Amino acid sequence: VSASGKPMKRESDLIDVWFDSGAMPYAQLHYPFENKELVDSRSYYPADFIAEGVDQTRGWFFTLHAIATMVFDSVAYKNVISNGLVLDKNGNKMSKRLGNAVDPFGAIEKFGSDPLRWYMITNSSPWDNLKFDTDGVDEVRRKFFGTLYNTYSFFALYANVDGFTYAEEDVPMNERPEIDRWILSLLNSLIKNVDACFADYEPTKAGRLITDFVNDNLSNWYVRLNRKRFWGSAMSTDKLSAYQTLYTCLETVAKLMAPIAPFYADRLYMDLIAVTGRDQVVSVHLAKFPVADENLINAELEARMQMAQDVTSMVLALRRKVNIKVRQPLQCIMIPVVDEAQKQHIEAVKDLIMNEVNVKEIKFVDGAAGVLVKKVKCDFKKLGPKFGKQMKAVAAAVAGMSQEAIAELEKNGSYTFQLDGADAVVEAADVEIFSEDIPGWLVANEGKLTVALEVTVTDELKREGIARELVNRIQNIRKSSGFEITDKIAIVLSKNSNTDDAINEYNTYICNQVLANSLTLADEVVDGTELNFDDFSLYVNVTKL
Template sequence: MSEDKRDATLWERVVMEKWTDSSTEADMSFGSHIYDRIDELHVGLPKHVLYDGPPFATGSMHYGHACVGIYKDIDTRFHSMNSFDVSRKIGWDTHGIPVENIANHELGITSKSDVYEMGIGKYNNKCEEIIKTCESDWSKKTERLARWVNSRGAYHTCDPEYMESVWWTFAELYKKDLVYHGMKICPYSTGLGTPLSNSEAKDGYRLTLDTSICVGVQIQKHELKPESAFILDVPEVYLVVWTTTIWTLPSNMSVCVNPDINYILIRDKKTELFLIIGENGIKTIYTKKELKKNPYEIITKFSGECLVGLRYTPLFGDPDRTLFVCGDSYVTDKSGTGVVHMAPAHGIDDYRVCVTNGVIERDGSDMLCFVNDGGCFREDITDMDNKLSIIIGRYFKDTENEIVSLIKEMGRGEIIRLSQCEHDYPFCPRTKTPLIYKPVNGWFVNIQKIKTRMIELNDAVRWHPEHIGSGRFLNWLKNAEDWCISRDRFWGTPIPIWTDGDEHFECIGSIEELCSRMCIKSDTTDLVKILQEKLINDLHRESIDEITILSKDGTKKLHRIPYVLDCWFESGSMPWAQHHYPFENVKKFECEFPADFVCEGLDQTRGWFYSLMALSTAIFNKAPYRNVMVSGIIVGKDGKKLSKSDKNYTDLSDILERYGAEPLRFRAVNSGLSKAQSVTISESSLQDATRDVILQLANSLNFMTEHGLAFKSVNGVGITEKKIEMRSMTSGLPITDQMDIWILCETKRWHACMQHALRTYEYSTLGKHILEFIKTLNTQYIRLNYQRLKGRSSDPKSWHSSLLTLCYVLHDLAITIAPVLPFMAEHIFQRLKEHFMPDLEVSVHCCLYEMLFCKNQNKKSPVTIERFISMDELGKKTRGTILSGSEDTTYSLGIMDCGRLSPKYIDQLAEDLQLLELRIIPLHKYKNIVCEPNLSVIGKHMKKDTKDAIKIISKLSQKDLLDFRERGYFAGFMGDRLITIMSSYVRFSIELNIDLIISDELFGDVAGDDLIWKTCPTTGRTFIMDVRQNDKTKRSMIERELVQIIQRTRQKAGIRIMDPIWIFYEFSADLMPFVDSCKLAERTRVSFYNGVAPDGCHIITEKCGVVERPWIVDGSYNIRICNDVTDEMLKKYSEYIYE
């Protein structure tokens, strides 16, 4: 198959077709049979269980979903190849407000009454239709990302079996007294008309600009405490209250101070008002400009305890009514005035403080709440004050100006300051409307009873990264409130509670129980059967709302309450509900609980991770998972959250179409995303992944294929056709060359690093490991063995050994990267199977890690090769210090001090570093060790001995410095005191004595400017190079350039290395002195002739151009590559013919 390297998605499309299509006879060994083979290989192996957090089946998949799916796929592929039987079951979170929002938009629904008018059944049918559409889009993208899932066995939270298990879950909590009916102050979405969970409210906070008010409420002077008597010494005194929720002031029932912080009584010089405020709250009532004018006088200072119990006149209501001041430590004067307005119906802390201080009853029956479910003020607000009638029917956020005007008009309080304040405020994550807190009568899970146990179980969970589990999640557990699980909505699992409407409740835990207790009014004998059949097929509201049951004592007829469950309750029941436990699959559930691995985004610490922990603790007294990976947030190129309106990201479908899945998969493991860090996925990062990973691996594979087939063409036998057992090799590999042994050792070491990262969920390091090995393989092994791999060495066995080694390495590389880059791994694997290893498994994803060739390499990595690689890298870095544009320049002489190295490797180094000659000479006498104190470090550790230590360092001899560096410390006397200096306190470097090198004529007659050098900081080895040019270096450069021109021309024309071709060249006169036809022929492995192409032959391609080396030569050339050339045609040519 011909490949276009520029289209990196080509291999993905071909592989995906084979994965998904087994319809033809030729493909029967591939396609869906992969899964059968995997099942066959994993029979009886230990289980590895992944819980797939059910995504909402709404909207389209975005980058965050995609990357979380990639991490899950990496986990399942890795454990499958590591001899585990892996669960790949997925699910869909189908209920809840996200689906209802779409239905409302499509149906034009604006209120609950619209739904009742339409009919709950029709409305829910629309919701079900929506999730089927969205599920199809998700499935296509999941497949395109190369994520293998068991979609046929997927669970849906709207399935009756799943819903019945959710009922069982609720019933178990009910039996354990862990769920109760009551009133709580809850976050409430006026846009949806339903309460939200605390986690949903927390995730909806964002900075917003609101009007804040500082208003003084008048202190009543009768019945003062002795410690508050100072108030009698001044005229009217106002306690300055600060709030950003002006609309709650009509519901005020108290104000609160902190008994333990300081307050001050001041006189405002402009208004002559006497005000009480927190000592640090002055900046709230005065601007910076006003404070410069000294606008107030402090009368006295006192603690907040003096204010507790004082009475004040409220802003609204009966003017003779008074309220009292509460005390609580939650009040602060770091923001605001240190005096907080209490509206217990609209704040959790307000409610708690008012109950604790006896302002209201615990059941909230005497609270003031005038806002309806839509967020508008009700008519009963006039019961508080007739003048508030102007805000009846108005949305709460739109009434602030009227309320401020009424405060001024009624004169009950003094408005001290109005200003704009930026603060965090919660918004509904679905409707984007501002949330309110209000009293909600509903059903709650009693989290307080299980909180301690949840914290204990969390200690045993391995979080990745660890700080999420010990920080963010643990803090959420410690501060968790009781969980409101009732929702006044339609598309969800109905709460299985029946009531007589008078606080008598009974819970139903299964379909069978409901059927057995139904009240039947009709005489129709088939009615029970009809109802039971309907219930079994559907448990939604339209099917059960009208069903009544008899109470257990048979005295009351009960009807179902109108609530559905929070969809987080449903997803938290997933571990057992997906199996319809306990009604069936009991053993299967017990084998798959708890999960070995879960992975979701950072926001799920308050969502799914939490609901799983809460319900698993409550029902089974176990943590639901062993390992948790937390993915970070993907942000746009502007650093902000991805937003369609801001256009700060490219649509995922476009990315997959243009770049394929592999660059995105690589980016997911080459960033901090798997460590809960925020990451940008830019197109440039995907382009980098394509260039540095995908195309590099493709180049290695193409090189292997081309030269492996050339070997077979020349020798008549393939590189692996000597019968070699592919699955197990107890006698070791048939490899003896030191360089080949080295790359196999490197492959084994790299595989171990990848295994460790995969096993310990250090996914953020996988990208680095892959890049490092690509460098090892391409820029070290292949490049340094280029001549051997092309068959240009004098030993034919060396050609075979190098190609066989490369084949083994690519085989092991494909298996190793398969979890991370499954498309590329399959592409490599199938190519090897097609051309070299026909006995391989049907797919790379059927392989187990025990099948790796490198595992049979038991020899140690050759020290000689490691030294050789080290010196090659040092030489490259040294060349890199020369000005840009000199990369292809040949130089005459280089000197290294690398110890022993055989002539073979010295010559190879010289060739790779483009040197005419390389000498290995000890350079110790030309080096000086330089030691400088690291002042910030040495001062921190040695303190008063720092100056003496620096003096000792300055006097050390070269021998002392050598010992210091090797031992890691130096102990010396300053007077009679022994001072020990650690090597970590200093910086070592090497200085080269160039003058001595010149005087010893190591490079002949040379000036210092003609030499460049570099010393490796870790090994101390040095490389020096003479950068002068001569005729020999110039000839070598021209020859190298001509070879490159020929090879590029051949490659562009699609000519394979084994194809028989002849090259006829014409060079200009000024270029001819630099040309050696014999060398060109040897290096290109082609018959090479001087002159025009003979008549009758076929010219495949022709290349004309100029060799542009102005400081050497500007010569023109014409190269014709031909085939169908006969011996007769060649008789007139006398030039060298390559054999």
């Protein structure tokens, strides 16, 4: 009996209550009593996309389709993402009892909502379980958002000094340096690929592409290699091109990242257009999503620059191996070339490589010339299942390969042996190719690329290295003293037999690099800052003029 005294009875004809949720698309429209045309015309239904947890496979996902099939002979939705579970960093289910649960509001308060969102999207695909680790969120905050912030800060610092507002006409592409055309080619490739990822419901791939572009290419390569272009006093065509190129990259990245990091992207975008007025929208989320310009994409240029990045990375790793700083010049890189195409790619960017790794020259040698002795070692996990009982004979044949045979393996990606009267093909991916170090040199291999770095430091190279190190130390003093980037200074350095020759030889170079009107040596430096080197110390006084 109800509260009003009316009799009630149990309904015997019941179905799973999930069918209430399965009727949601039409029930929310009060179909068929209202809005009938929206459903019948298919303008409102089926849905383009749905997302829920994996447990809904037999629940909501199923009942939506079941009702749609019975009533409309149609699917209920066109695309679905079945979310995985959020686990603790060890892969265990989060639980208050175990004390391994992470308070999401605490994480947002500590790291920000956008780093948290970026971490969860890029760490693993939405349909995979996520091992949630706050250290990972902090790493995303520092490495991606921090890097992007520093890149914007660099741009804003010099743009404000020069009064850049993007009021000038765009510098024509054929008048821009190759490195500008490269980053814009890469940017448009990024637009194309990110758009395709979002269209395919692959936000993880999209986020990772944006991360790689910002960290590896925009900040660590383009900005680092082009700092000096922003330092000149006059607004030359080259400097204007640098400003326009970097601005375009930042503005576009803000739009691309907006679906994943809405707040950060909005702030970045609005700070940019507030000065330039290039868009009249009140939010990045009301701006048009970028469209790739195919005319700006140059695959060959991208391949050349990738080669420069690969060589640079390998040489810097060799420097770290023997603790030789990049500021210390070295004489030579030697590269055994696999083919003419590889040589041409490196030749086109060799000046950039030499400047970046601080070496005087790059020498090319024939890959089979024997200057660098290469050897091959089998990966038994890959080759064992392939050759079985013949593995011992294959291993012996691989170990005995000539330099010419190794060069052919590198060039073609495979090499064919004669084994018991039959062909035996070994793929480059199934072996490890390495080079032996030679006296005074270090050698590194990566795929088809081999580089050898001469690590002998002559007295002449040492003097130049001291000069470069002093430039770095004085720049740090300028920064810690709060000097403006345009402030002129005077420098007094204490005399020292380890550095006097280098300072006298590179006096003009040091002054030009640190904006000093004078650099003098003195027996004693008053109120000096101590500079510690490996086995001696100097004192320096830096005065703003």
